[in-house]
Amino acid sequence: MLVAKQYRCTHSAHCICIKGHLSEDALFLVFQHLNWNPRLIAVMSCVCKWFDEIAKRVLWKEFCLARAPKMMLDLQSFGSHNIDGNWKALGKLLIYCTGSTKGGLFNNLSIPGHFVYRTRFSRTSGKSLLMPQCRNDVLYVSDPCEHLDQGDEGDIGFFRGIFKSFSVSRVKRMLIDKGAKFHPTEVCPYCKAKLWSMLQAKMIPRSASCRLGSYDEYVEYFVCLNGHMLGVCTLLPLSDSEASEVEA
Template sequence: MLADGERSVRLLCGNVDADAAVAGPWGGGEGDGGGGGGGIAVPIRGVNAGIMDEQVLSLVFRALNWDPQALCVVARVSRRLRAVAERVLWRELCVSRAPRMVAALSGTNEAVARPGRIGGGWPALAKLLFFCCGAAGAAVPGHFAPVSRFSKTSGRSFLSRRCAGDLLYVSDPCEHAVAGAADDVGAYRGVFRGFMRSLTRAFLVAHRAPLEPRVRCPYCGARVWSMTAAGLAPRSACRRLGANEGRLQYFVCVSGHLHGSCWLARLSSSEGEHGADSDSDDKEDDGPVKL
């Protein structure tokens, strides 16, 4: 008998009967073979039928505009749905919402249906696109971000001169008011292309930078380096974020995900009008990634 959650998900397709769509490991339904049900099913090992079919699920979520919260719910229904989500759906969501960013990160010339590998995996990238990890030091919890904007121009501001050849996307800071504090906290995140071959990783490894003992990547769970402790946090990062000097920290995990926080400086009206960076390269990035 189907669990209520799985029955609801499978009924997303109106032309698929919930009970008939239950496929066993060979692809046939529960009533197939030796029981006198409807038609005759040919068992095909490793093939999912009905709503469990990858193409059907892709069509369902395309109709839902690749809603990340709905996909999170579906991925928790069963191990089989989670496997399909990890193999196909998270990738398709990323391609749909941030095609230029995905193309750049995966090394393809354009956003195609099957781009190359992504460091840390597609579920981690999808989480990074839509989830602000907050700021633990300021007791700011993580949350889904309604709108996020990622830019490789911002990413260049986070690279020291010795690592200027790397490609890094960084989001605009997600601003949070903190009770009892005069300034707001900005939380931001980002991702490197090909981090295993990056100049940043090479520097960290060559200089034996220690991994943080108590901090983990909020997107893939891997261990992280502190860029401020390693001396790889340039002053341009503070300027790009509009942060107070010396009140910024960020981490990069072994998979190439970046996360950090800063205390945002309060700007005068003249600074607000003239102090923001503007770079024509920003037009090469995707527009805001909306939840």
């Protein structure tokens, strides 16, 4: 249901919006017919502030609900409001692998970010990435997005996730109690919030590498103030027989 709230366009006299906007109900029906196409929502958001506001408030929310209905229902249950106002960021997290820039979060890795057609998020897998004392927290995490044959780095997997009610989670409390420091320069690629390194905080359990199929047990991930998580791992290389089966 649409919220009856109006936004004023503050653009110049040349902005087409001075001639009036479509009604929110009309936009809702148009994008519903388009099955909440994220690319078109992003394009429309660039038109003006009014369109950007309705996209953040309505369209990205509907996109998330349509793309992952059970996950969204759980994230909003029991009075949780951790995604209110962050639907755009969550929508991007559902469909975008951030990759890595050289000298950024993951040091020497340089792999461009890209959109992902479809990703599975698992609450069960999320528990494997949490310390035993934090496993009452709820974390949805994606399967690793594979980037194979990255030279000396081997096969790399990027994964991402979202905490339910991160503001009251055990993970956040432990990070604060440990005096964990924010990353000095990098911010969350989804919402621009500050990031904690779970590796530096020594809060990555051994079960994480097992769940992700990590080679040499290399797993690193970060969590932002809004509960978005992004990480990287080295993937186990395929044996010759497995490679033959895949190629067949």
